[in-house]
Amino acid sequence: MRISELVERSGVPLPTVKFYLREGLLMPGTVTGRTRAEYGEEHLHRLGVIRALIELVGLSVQQVRRVLALTATPVGSPLELYGVLGAAVGTLPPEVPAGEASVAHPRARDALERLGQIYDPDYAAVAQLERAIAAAEASGVLLTDARLDAYGRAARDVARFDLDQLPPDPAEAVEYAVLGTALYEPLLIALRRLAHQDLAARRLGVSPSD
Amino acid sequence: MRISELVERSGVPLPTVKFYLREGLLMPGTVTGRTRAEYGEEHLHRLGVIRALIELVGLSVQQVRRVLALTATPVGSPLELYGVLGAAVGTLPPEVPAGEASVAHPRARDALERLGQIYDPDYAAVAQLERAIAAAEASGVLLTDARLDAYGRAARDVARFDLDQLPPDPAEAVEYAVLGTALYEPLLIALRRLAHQDLAARRLGVSPSD
Numbered sequence: 001m002r003i004s005e006l007v008e009r010s011g012v013p014l015p016t017v018k019f020y021l022r023e024g025l026l027m028p029g030t031v032t033g034r035t036r037a038e039y040g041e042e043h044l045h046r047l048g049v050i051r052a053l054i055e056l057v058g059l060s061v062q063q064v065r066r067v068l069a070l071t072a073t074p075v076g077s078p079l080e081l082y083g084v085l086g087a088a089v090g091t092l093p094p095e096v097p098a099g100e101a102s103v104a105h106p107r108a109r110d111a112l113e114r115l116g117q118i119y120d121p122d123y124a125a126v127a128q129l130e131r132a133i134a135a136a137e138a139s140g141v142l143l144t145d146a147r148l149d150a151y152g153r154a155a156r157d158v159a160r161f162d163l164d165q166l167p168p169d170p171a172e173a174v175e176y177a178v179l180g181t182a183l184y185e186p187l188l189i190a191l192r193r194l195a196h197q198d199l200a201a202r203r204l205g206v207s208p209s210d
Numbered sequence: 211m212r213i214s215e216l217v218e219r220s221g222v223p224l225p226t227v228k229f230y231l232r233e234g235l236l237m238p239g240t241v242t243g244r245t246r247a248e249y250g251e252e253h254l255h256r257l258g259v260i261r262a263l264i265e266l267v268g269l270s271v272q273q274v275r276r277v278l279a280l281t282a283t284p285v286g287s288p289l290e291l292y293g294v295l296g297a298a299v300g301t302l303p304p305e306v307p308a309g310e311a312s313v314a315h316p317r318a319r320d321a322l323e324r325l326g327q328i329y330d331p332d333y334a335a336v337a338q339l340e341r342a343i344a345a346a347e348a349s350g351v352l353l354t355d356a357r358l359d360a361y362g363r364a365a366r367d368v369a370r371f372d373l374d375q376l377p378p379d380p381a382e383a384v385e386y387a388v389l390g391t392a393l394y395e396p397l398l399i400a401l402r403r404l405a406h407q408d409l410a411a412r413r414l415g416v417s418p419s420d
Contacts, residue, residue, distance in 0.1 A: 045350075052349030078414035085410060089403060094396075115401075117408040125403035132396035139262030140255075141389050143397070150371035151398055152405075154364040159405035161360035163413060179351050181406065185399050186304075186342035187353070188361055191325075192398065193299060193335035193391060195362075195369035198327040200295060203373060204288035 003029070006039045010047040017047070025050050025064055049175055057182040063091045067178050075170040088174045089181050090124040105130035107137075114145065115152040158188065213239070216249045220257040227257070235260050235274055259385055267392040273301045277388050285380040298384045300334040302392050315340035317347075324355065325362040368398065 007014045020026040026046055029037030046068075053059045053067060070088045075081045105121055108129040112119040120126065136143050162180055167173050201207065217224045230236040236256055239247030256278075263269045263277060280298045285291045315331055318339040322329040330336065346353050372390055377383050411417065 048350050052345075052351075056345045056349055079416040082410055082414050082416045086407060089406070112404065117404060118411055120407070123404070123407055125400050125407065128396065129400035129404060132393070132400050135262075135266045136393045136397065139266055139389050139393055140258050141262075141386070141393055147371060147375075147394075151368055151394070151401055154368045155398060155401035156405040156409070157367075158361055158364045158402055159409050161357060162406060163409045165357075166410075176351070177406075179349050181403060183342070183346045183349055183351055184357075184361070185402070186338065187346065188365060188398065188402065189395050190335050190339035190342050191361055191365035192368055192395070194322065194327060194333070194339060195366040196299070196372060196387075196391065197296060197330070197333055197335065199366070199369050199373045200292055200376075201328055204292050206289040206292045 001039050003037065003039060006043055006047070010044055010051075012047050012051060020047070020050055023061060023065070025061070025068060049179070052179055052183070057179070058093060059091065066091050067174070071171040071174040073170075073174075081170055081173065084170065084174060085177045086123060088178045092124075092178065092182050094128060096124055096127040107133040111143075111148055111152075114148060115156075117152075211249050213247065213249060216253055216257070220254055220261075222257050222261060230257070230260055233271060233275070235271070235278060259389070262389055262393070267389070268303060269301065276301050277384070281381040281384040283380075283384075291380055291383065294380065294384060295387045296333060298388045299391050302334075302388065304338060306334055306337040317343040321353075321358055321362075324358060325366075327362075 001009070003014070003017065006012075007017055010017070012020075017026065021028060026043060029039040029043065032038045050064055050068075053064045054061070059067070067088055070084050073080075073084050075084055103121075105126050108126045109119045109121075111129060111133065112126075133143050162184070165176070165180075167176055211219070213224070213227065217227055220227070222230075227236065231238060236253060239249040239253065242248045260274055260278075263274045264271070269277070277298055280294050283290075283294050285294055313331075315336050318336045319329050319331075321339060321343065322336075343353050372394070375386070375390075377386055
């Protein structure tokens with residue numbers, strides 16, 4: 001398709017498409033004339049991914065470039081795929097302040113040990129877990145073992161579902177890991193709040209339409 | 211205790227304590243002299259709550275005032291308690307743009323119907339659910355019924371645990387609902403990412419210490 005059709009079908013304005021081309025986020029089309037290039041479905045797909053990462057996930061152009069480079073990383077072994085997936089998800093917010101990235105995370109370590117999970121202090125979410133537990137402690141709402149078990153089990157149920165859908169192709173797997181991690185977090189959060197509402201109404205014996 | 215001890219034990223600086231007193235977020239102490247007042251454990255507790263709401267949850271002074279007013283609302287019936295809890299949790303981010311607050315939320319309605327839960331378009335989290343589903347759709351990572359079921363079940367498991375801990379005293383219940391909703395969200399998010407990591411390592415047969 002011509003660039004005009006790409007603009008129309010993607011809904012991304014022409015100046016933005018040209019910007020992504022210049023920045024190397026969108027791969028060039030096939031040159032078919034002095035001022036003409038031909039684009040395919042892969043360009044349309046790529047535009048959708050870039051847009052989701054920038055507009056919905058809130059990544060910067062630099063972060064998007066890093067994620068896209070990871071989708072293009074040749075993956076020769078399961079260990080390499082594991083590393084690429086971790087690096088891709090590590091670009092997502094919340095950003096971990098540099099000072100917290102490579103220090104010990106004692107609360108997170110204890111929690112992960114209790115859950116029987118890997119503790120790798122360099123994995124971005126470990127610092128996030130440390131922060132989350134420290135924040136709860138600071139507020140006086142303690143993280144009991146019973147709560148950790150309940151939350152850990154629920155998180156694992158969701159993660160098992162997510163992993164079952166992981167595409168076998170490494171490039172698609174990276175895309176899915178980044179978009180799926182980021183875009184389904186607000187879903188899980190909203191569903192938790194709505195489950196609170198529903199259970200509270202049932203337990204209190206009220207109907208919101210009263 | 212004197213105000214100096216309140217400052218020391220709470221870790222909140224004197225000018226900030228005075229600001230909270232002026233703003234009415236912290237209730238006045240008992241006057242014991244021309245320039246003296248006596249503070250108790252309830253002041254220390256209140257300072258911890260204010261601090262958590264502002265520093266950890268990110269609420270504005272106005273939002274904290276609204277939450278604290280709700281903890282002081284006389285609650286005569288379960289329906290009133292249900293309303294107060296909903297209003298308190300409704301002060302939390304993410305803020306719903308005014309234009310989205312009182313419109314129909316067709317995606318959220320369908321999802322909640324499928325889950326067999328209450329659909330109340332005025333409840334803040336409904337607009338959040340609508341946004342989350344729309345964002346996933348826009349990115350091309352569809353929300354399948356199977357995913358909704360898996361996430362809905364996990365959210366409900368967590369919510370059931372949370373509700374089991376709801377304090378019987380209405381003021382404490384409001385505090386717990388607001389702090390517990392906000393402070394345990396990052397925990398659940400971090401645990402999901404770490405469960406992804408752990409499950410990916412197991413399925414790929416790798417050990418991160420390799």
